Amino acid sequence: MSEPAEESADSGAAPEPPDIDLPSDAFDAVLDALSDHTPGDPLRFEGFSVAPDLRGDIDEDRYVLADGDRRTGLTEGELHEALAERAPAVTDWYAFERVVGEFGPRRAFLRWLEDADGATVATRYAALAEGIERAWGELRITATLTDRGERRYDVRHADDAGVSVDELDAHEDPLDARDLVRYDEQGRYRPLKTAPSLAGGWVFPELGPRDAYEAVETIYPATVANWHREREGELDVNHWRETMARQSGIYGVVKTWDRGEGYEHVNWVAEACCDDSQCLKRREWEYDDETDLDVDGGDGAFPCREPCSVVVSAARKWTRLESEQPRTYEFELTPSEKEQVEDIIDAVADGRIDEIREADTKEGANRYRTRFLRAKLFDGDGNLAGVPTEPDENDEE
Amino acid sequence: MQSLVIVAHGSHLNPESSAPTYDHADTIRATGAFDEVKTGFWKEEPHFREVLRTVEGDEIYVVPLFVSEGYFTEQVIPRELRLDGWDVAEWDSDGLSADQATLVAEDIDREVHYCGPVGTHRAMTDVIVRRAESVTGDPDVGDDFGLAVVGHGTERNENSAKAIEYHADRIAERDRFDEVRALYMDEDPEVDDLPEFFESDDVVLVPLFIADGYHTQEDIPEDVGLCEDYTEGYDVPTEVDGTRIWYAGAVGTEPLMADVVLERAADAGADLGAALDDVRETTRVATGD
Numbered sequence: 001m002s003e004p005a006e007e008s009a010d011s012g013a014a015p016e017p018p019d020i021d022l023p024s025d026a027f028d029a030v031l032d033a034l035s036d037h038t039p040g041d042p043l044r045f046e047g048f049s050v051a052p053d054l055r056g057d058i059d060e061d062r063y064v065l066a067d068g069d070r071r072t073g074l075t076e077g078e079l080h081e082a083l084a085e086r087a088p089a090v091t092d093w094y095a096f097e098r099v100v101g102e103f104g105p106r107r108a109f110l111r112w113l114e115d116a117d118g119a120t121v122a123t124r125y126a127a128l129a130e131g132i133e134r135a136w137g138e139l140r141i142t143a144t145l146t147d148r149g150e151r152r153y154d155v156r157h158a159d160d161a162g163v164s165v166d167e168l169d170a171h172e173d174p175l176d177a178r179d180l181v182r183y184d185e186q187g188r189y190r191p192l193k194t195a196p197s198l199a200g201g202w203v204f205p206e207l208g209p210r211d212a213y214e215a216v217e218t219i220y221p222a223t224v225a226n227w228h229r230e231r232e233g234e235l236d237v238n239h240w241r242e243t244m245a246r247q248s249g250i251y252g253v254v255k256t257w258d259r260g261e262g263y264e265h266v267n268w269v270a271e272a273c274c275d276d277s278q279c280l281k282r283r284e285w286e287y288d289d290e291t292d293l294d295v296d297g298g299d300g301a302f303p304c305r306e307p308c309s310v311v312v313s314a315a316r317k318w319t320r321l322e323s324e325q326p327r328t329y330e331f332e333l334t335p336s337e338k339e340q341v342e343d344i345i346d347a348v349a350d351g352r353i354d355e356i357r358e359a360d361t362k363e364g365a366n367r368y369r370t371r372f373l374r375a376k377l378f379d380g381d382g383n384l385a386g387v388p389t390e391p392d393e394n395d396e397e
Numbered sequence: 398m399q400s401l402v403i404v405a406h407g408s409h410l411n412p413e414s415s416a417p418t419y420d421h422a423d424t425i426r427a428t429g430a431f432d433e434v435k436t437g438f439w440k441e442e443p444h445f446r447e448v449l450r451t452v453e454g455d456e457i458y459v460v461p462l463f464v465s466e467g468y469f470t471e472q473v474i475p476r477e478l479r480l481d482g483w484d485v486a487e488w489d490s491d492g493l494s495a496d497q498a499t500l501v502a503e504d505i506d507r508e509v510h511y512c513g514p515v516g517t518h519r520a521m522t523d524v525i526v527r528r529a530e531s532v533t534g535d536p537d538v539g540d541d542f543g544l545a546v547v548g549h550g551t552e553r554n555e556n557s558a559k560a561i562e563y564h565a566d567r568i569a570e571r572d573r574f575d576e577v578r579a580l581y582m583d584e585d586p587e588v589d590d591l592p593e594f595f596e597s598d599d600v601v602l603v604p605l606f607i608a609d610g611y612h613t614q615e616d617i618p619e620d621v622g623l624c625e626d627y628t629e630g631y632d633v634p635t636e637v638d639g640t641r642i643w644y645a646g647a648v649g650t651e652p653l654m655a656d657v658v659l660e661r662a663a664d665a666g667a668d669l670g671a672a673l674d675d676v677r678e679t680t681r682v683a684t685g686d
Binding site: 103105106175178182183189191192193194217221222225226229236246248249305306308309310313 | 408409410411412419423439440441442443444446447448450451453468472473476504
């Protein structure tokens, strides 16, 4: 499933669902479920139901199938024939009830991938036959169907959409994803898994449902669990103030940064760390439960429920730095030098340093321009314009 | 459904910090003793705060991959996992004897068995010895060898030194190595003066740390004199002041650590089948024949 499914767009009629062979494991699972059956509670499939036929004293098992009409006394062979004619509905039941299982986040995610709570089996199977694509962070997940009604999932970086599997590094074990997320394209360690710096070049070409969920949860840990809670209306958001109040040890100091003088500092933190350019989670936490921050929380598919450890660690540093009082320093800069300082700050903050070409001296953050500025303005101690950081520094021994 | 959750420190800076956690989780996963094996971190993801919501099972064992009882095992982990009613008295520990406490984790409204750290378990003694075997490549190492077990010391946590002494004493009682000493990074007897504390020509130095990082890769090698600057690297063994020092790196990277994680879960009531024997066998040092 490496080719993007684009052809379906030009056909006006509803696509035909594919032919599905009823696999024996799905049929056996139906028989197994019927043997545990609670009287009065038939096994329900889309469009019909099946129950044991409990009338009379027949030696072998007989079954009832109700689909508007009611067929009684079906032998196992007749039941198989009837279910084979309805293989899409039976394999759909088998996929979710037996393969995917009950665990809330996994089940909800895999049903969401194919809109199983909205679309009919026929519509979904037709769409799966073409390939259903979903985005999750930087991932592109493509769900397809085998002729036995089993789901298969292709999980890869969205940048690799349309690339042949042969050209990518293919993996089967979802835990391999731990090694795929550790470094970015430039080999730098990624301390935050939801940073938009996931490297590409790999693919899980045909995962089963459980492994697909596992791969996604390995690449973006707990994002499905939190997304699921949010959909259920149960996301436990912990805002900035309560999160910082909870900190102890070396992080206990962060709570002193909240001085009852507003929350502008937290706006700055969120703008620095939580912007979509820095993290793909959609920030749902605010200053406190009555005070929203003024910066955008982002558009991510999955929520961020409290300031993460990266934010808490950075906040510890800022708590110390922001406890300093401002001073007036006097520097002389040319207008272009002032603008160059601003260019340098922008380039570092936006991670653009590597994009600035070596000889492009029009860019303020160009390395030669920056080295020139340092050569001109720094004194031997590295002080900007020869102005010491501490006012009495020149007086000391 | 029986679940194991290994919780560890992790790092924002060091990509190798989580490696032992993942490795031991994989070893345990391969035994099939648990229906699922999850990992959670303080500095990586899933965070302690969110790891339990990724767990499906109803019989949950949480094992801290930490070397001693203290701030993390007594305060941070129970708080972040939201263990309802946690009090360190639940462990009734002398600093070495924490076993387990069964509490409801508010995050998932299910009970979890919160175990003591791996570093203080008696089985950890075997891992230190195994580490000495690994670094020397000799499954019978001991004769004519000294063994130094090295830890932080008490500066930040008095229990840190207790764990070091506990294992050093237990190894000494076995009469396997000619000499066994507990040494520390920030108090006497200091690891910096290692050759002064041993008469043996060969000494294996095993740091009681979970993961390789700043302390085990930079601090200790430089302090001991294995190298001037850690970036230059060092040989194993390296001779310092007439003593050949076999530097083992963090004991937590030794594959047999998986056994201690299992022992912790077993002590808390996990049904492990043959997993303990499996792990001891699969992590053995090859004898070469």
